[in-house]
Structure formats: C-alpha cells, structure tokens
Ligand SMILES: NC(=O)C1=CN([C@@H]2O[C@H](COP(=O)(O)OP(=O)(O)OC[C@H]3O[C@@H](n4cnc5c(N)ncnc54)[C@H](OP(=O)(O)O)[C@@H]3O)[C@@H](O)[C@H]2O)C=CC1
C-alpha cells in the first residue's frame with residue numbers, strides 16, 4: 008500500500024515539492040504516512056491508520072550532497088508544522104535511497120544529472136522505476152540514454168508555489184508507455200496535489216520553464232514595483248506589499264475563471280478618463296508588454312542551453 012518517493016537533490020524545488028505533497032497527504036483524513044527507516048537509524052514506526060491507494064506516496068526520502076544541507080533541511084522540516092517525522096534526510100547516499108524507492112524525483116542542477124545517474128549502481132537501482140526529472144533544459148532523450156531501457160523517464164516543470172500547493176506543473180512523456188495507466192495516475196497525483204498540472208508536448212518545455220518555472224521571479228519583480236509605487240505615494244511598506252500581492256492574486260484568479268480574458272478584466276477596471284487609463288498609458292510608454300514578453304523569450308532560449316555541455320568561451 009502506497010510507495011516510497013525519493014527526491015535526489017533536495018534543494019529549493021525538492022523542499023517545495025515534498026512540503027506540498029506531504030501537506031496534501033496530511034490534509035486527507037484518515038491519513039497513512041509511513042515513518043521512514045534507514046539502515047543505521049533506529050527503525051521508525053509504520054502505523055497506517057486508514058486506506059490509501061497505490062498511487063500515493065507514503066514514505067519520503069530527501070537526498071542532498073553535504074551534511075550542512077542535512078542540518079538546513081532539518082531546520083526546515085523541524086519547524087512548527089514541519090515534516091521531520093515523515094521525511095528521511097540523507098547526505099551522500101543516493102544509491103541506498105534510490106534502491107529503497109519506487110519513484111525518484113530528480114531535482115539536482117541540470118549539469119549534475121549525468122554525474123549522479125552515473126554513480127555506481129544507480130542505473131541498476133532505477134531499473135523498472137519511474138524517474139521524474141524537473142531539470143531545466145535536459146531532455147527525456149538525454150536522460151533515457153543515461154539509464155537502462157526499463158527505467159520510465161518523465162519530465163516535469165513545476166514551480167516554487169508548489170510549496171504552498173499553488174504550483175503550476177507541466178508534464179511530458181516521450182512515449183505513451185512511460186506515461187500510461189498507473190504511472191500517469193502516480194504523476195498526476197503528485198503534481199495535482201500541489202497545484203495545477205497539465206500534460207504538454209516536450210517541444211514546449213523550454214517555454215514552460217521560462218513562463219511558469221521562472222515566472223514566480225518575474226511576477227515578484229512586478230509585485231515589488233507596484234509596492235514601491237505605493238511606498239512612493241506614502242503607503243507603509245508592509246501594507247503596500249499586501250495590497251500588491253493580494254491584487255495580483257485576485258486578478259490572476261479572475262483570469263483563471265472559465266471564459267475570462269485578461270483584456271476584459273483590464274477593460275472593466277478602466278473608467279473612461281479615470282486614473283487606471285492614465286497608469287496604463289504610462290506602462291505602455293515604458294514598453295512593459297514587450298519587455299515582459301521578451302524576458303520570457305530570452306529565458307526560453309537560455310533554458311534550452313542549460314542541459315547542454317558548456318560551449319568553449
Ligand atoms: N528553483 C526553481 O524555481 C526551479 C528549478 N527547477 C529545476 O530544479 C532543479 C533544482 O533547482 P533548485 O532546487 O533551485 O536547486 P538547489 O541548488 O536549491 O538544489 C539542488 C540540490 O541538489 C543537491 N545535490 C548536489 N549534488 C548532489 C549529489 N551528488 N547528490 C544528491 N544531491 C545533490 C544539493 O545538495 P547540497 O545542498 O548538499 O549541495 C541541493 O540540495 C534544477 O535542475 C532547476 O533547473 C525547475 C523549476 C523551478
């Protein structure tokens with residue numbers, strides 16, 4: 008019942024995904040999370056208290072490189088409401104973790120993927136398992152070439168709001184077999200528990216990486232700039248940030264309503280001769296639309312380079 012999910016390279020995104028998935032499981036009732044065991048540690052308890060289907064993880068392992076990072080993750084997971092009892096954290100032992108897992112989430116830097124997958128025994132430990140890569144710029148074909156043919160390689164592009172279960176994840180599978188049946192359900196269950204998720208052809212992945220993967224950073228620049236404007240006009244900083252963040256959230260939620268369109272939302276705010284049109288014209292004078300759109304274009308082009316060997320300079 009349930010399965011073990013291992014995050015290899017548990018940094019910013021690994022933490023975001025694990026936090027979201029475990030929080031999602033904890034919000035279900037009755038809940039069954041297996042407290043992890045590790046060879047050199049006292050075995051933890053495993054006390055399922057209710058039914059779970061096989062497409063949900065019940066045990067979690069987070070792998071990092073440095074002992075320092077174990078401490079850092081402990082601080083994250085030991086925080087009030089943290090996940091210390093449900094997530095086993097290990098440094099420098101990817102092989103053991105992968106061996107004990109059914110599904111592996113690869114969350115290291117793109118340039119480390121080959122090195123990690125080439126560690127002795129890893130390929131064999133991945134035999135027949137689901138390997139989900141969130142690496143920017145590294146293709147399914149590249150990863151497939153680095154593992155054995157029985158490993159089912161999936162590509163996903165999540166974003167940091169997964170941490171609060173407001174993520175956007177795009178998923179791609181190269182073949183119908185690697186994304187079929189139970190596997191598809193496993194992937195959907197992981198990523199739909201931490202936000203929205205949709206399947207898209209891999210050819211769109213670099214654009215998705217730029218738009219939704221990098222997007223929280225771009226959105227926060229806009230958010231900060233709005234708040235700065237409020238501060239310039241005398242608003243206290245905390246209130247300015249709250250107003251900006253909630254306004255962006257509200258507008259985004261309206262845009263996600265069925266049949267909604269951002270132009271219609273904009274127009275509905277824009278009273279003829281009013282203050283909104285005055286502000287909008289200033290934004291247009293600053294070429295805000297093409298600047299933002301070009302940022303996505305440039306980020307897409309850069310994403311496509313990330314999985315490639317560095318060109319000589
Ligand atoms: N940041 C983002 O918003 C997004 C990132 N991505 C992709 O996610 C991936 C991770 O990004 P991010 O989370 O920001 O990166 P981080 O640098 O925060 O995390 C990388 C992690 O990999 C660990 N690591 C390094 N070497 C090894 C190793 N040999 N074995 C196991 N773990 C190792 C590091 O451990 P240690 O701390 O010990 O060094 C670190 O915890 C990237 O490929 C990126 O393209 C995708 C979508 C969004």
Ligand SMILES: O=C(O)[C@@H]1CCC=N1
Pocket residue numbers: 143216217220221
């Ligand atoms: O900046 C990056 O390369 C990663 C990928 C998407 C978000 N962060």
